[in-house]
Amino acid sequence: MRLSEVSRWQIGGPALVVVEPRSIAEAADVVALMRDRIEPMLVVGDMSNVLFDSDGFDGVIIRIGRSLSTMRALGTMVHAEAGIAIPQLARATADLGLSGLEHTVGIPGTLGGLVTMNGGSQRKGIGLSVARVTCLDRSGNVLEFTQSECQFGYRSSTLQRPDLIVAAVELQLEPRDSIEVHAEMDEVVESRRARFPEDLPNCGSTFLSDPSMYEIIGAPGKAIESVGLKGYSYGGAQVSPQHANFVVNTGGATSDDVLAVIHHIRETVHRSTGFAMDCEVRYVSPDGDVVPAHIAAEERRRVA
Ligand SMILES: Cc1cc2nc3c(=O)[nH]c(=O)nc-3n(C[C@H](O)[C@H](O)[C@H](O)COP(=O)(O)OP(=O)(O)OC[C@H]3O[C@@H](n4cnc5c(N)ncnc54)[C@H](O)[C@@H]3O)c2cc1C
Structure with missing residues (x-):
């Protein structure tokens, strides 16, 4: 299954397996089956706070859902x-x-x-x-x-x-x-409904609010707007013109597009205000590492 078909951002390549247990006992069975396997395992819910890699996930996803x-x-x-x-x-x-x-x-x-x-x-x-x-x-x-x-x-x-x-x-x-x-x-x-974009796939607030930044500048959306990045886009990822702390998928966005937008926002806001904003959204690598997305974005830049 392609993770873009099930994740809220509609981004993500294929996963080896996605299982949805129907009871706690079934979830325990899956965990037991995975115990001696080397493939990574990840537990998710509605995938409304995760950015999967466009290369996919080389392991088993346990979806705790309906x-x-x-x-x-x-x-x-x-x-x-x-x-x-x-x-x-x-x-x-x-x-x-x-x-x-x-x-x-x-x-x-x-x-x-x-x-x-x-x-x-x-x-x-x-x-x-x-x-x-x-x-x-x-x-x-x-x-x-x-x-x-x-x-x-x-x-x-x-x-x-x-x-x-x-x-x-x-x-x-x-x-x-x-x-x-x-x-x-x-x-x-x-x-x-009045404040948040509803028409394009997104994962809600991208960056966490920092109390010391909040006192001086305001919430992340305000900080992003203040540096002129509302509407900024890279590939298929865009800073929502409606709410600047939302990154929307305007069609065919890849995980690299989203990470590039996150990196650009973080650098620009830091340069202009001195505050380095951290991400609420979690990035999931193909081999199962889960980190706040700004960490993956920085790593991507360092390697490039
Ligand atoms: C339009 C929109 C608006 C949003 N607004 C808000 C908001 O106002 N406030 C807010 O806090 N968030 C908001 N979010 C983010 C998100 O909806 C929340 O963080 C939500 O609670 C995540 O739940 P999920 O089931 O989608 O978790 P997922 O995105 O599937 O997972 C999130 C993290 O939790 C872990 N996880 C999930 N389920 C389990 C489980 N059963 N056991 C162990 N680990 C688990 C995953 O491994 C991952 O690390 C919004 C998202 C969207 C798309």
């Missing part, structure tokens, strides 16, 4: 499997009169991806609502992590380890009137 997406609530505690889509989970908690996931409703990923990245919006991260995370390691062991053990930080957590599969998450939410929760979610969705 087939692992049940949820149940007990009072204000919600237990959900990692493959559930975030907007679906957020709206289901709203139906139950539970508050805490309002800020996540417009994020197009899975719960597993969001918790791993500690993603969120409105300056919040999902980690705030996480009570416990159930994972599988490469030996097939089931591991439980409490909120404090996950060490959630800005778009970071200790779950960002290549040997862990996030299988399920327990969320601690608060009671709130269901109509109010839905109304706030509607506002969040509306405000995102």
Whole structure:
């Protein structure tokens, strides 16, 4: 399967195998099968925060998606499997009169991806609502992590380890009137629709916000705009004319095109402001290394 057919950026060459387990036990079976193999293995969700290489991925991709997406609530505690889509989970908690996931409703990923990245919006991260995370390691062991053990930080957590599969998450939410929760979610969705590009493939915010840069210049989008790069393009990759922190695929973009745009933005902003912006988006190399995309972009330049 070509990864461009399934990834949000619509970029990526062929993967050896993409498997989507239908249960935690099946995921454990895949991990067991891979134990003595030399091919790399990567766990993904909706692929809305990853840049695959146009040369592909020489290994096995385990996709934790729709087939692992049940949820149940007990009072204000919600237990959900990692493959559930975030907007679906957020709206289901709203139906139950539970508050805490309002800020996540417009994020197009899975719960597993969001918790791993500690993603969120409105300056919040999902980690705030996480009570416990159930994972599988490469030996097939089931591991439980409490909120404090996950060490959630800005778009970071200790779950960002290549040997862990996030299988399920327990969320601690608060009671709130269901109509109010839905109304706030509607506002969040509306405000995102007005600000973010929806017509071309992208991976959301490319660069992380840096608090010290934010105080002086503003968010990454503002910094990129201030150096005149809104609309800048290279090959099939373009800095979105709508929101400068989004890099869109205008058609046929390669991973090299995106990395070249990322490198150019980072260098130009650094030269002009003194701030070196780091990427939120992860680049996946053909041999299985996963790094923030600006690191891959720099490496590419150094070698060229
Ligand atoms: C239009 C758009 C808007 C976005 N807006 C936001 C936003 O407002 N806030 C925000 O934080 N993000 C945003 N994103 C980025 C992205 O949607 C989130 O980071 C999302 O939570 C990633 O989930 P995913 O399932 O797509 O993960 P993937 O992209 O598939 O994976 C991301 C990382 O998590 C790892 N991973 C994924 N699932 C698992 C698992 N089950 N177990 C272990 N590791 C796993 C992967 O290996 C990878 O390193 C946006 C993206 C798009 C396209």
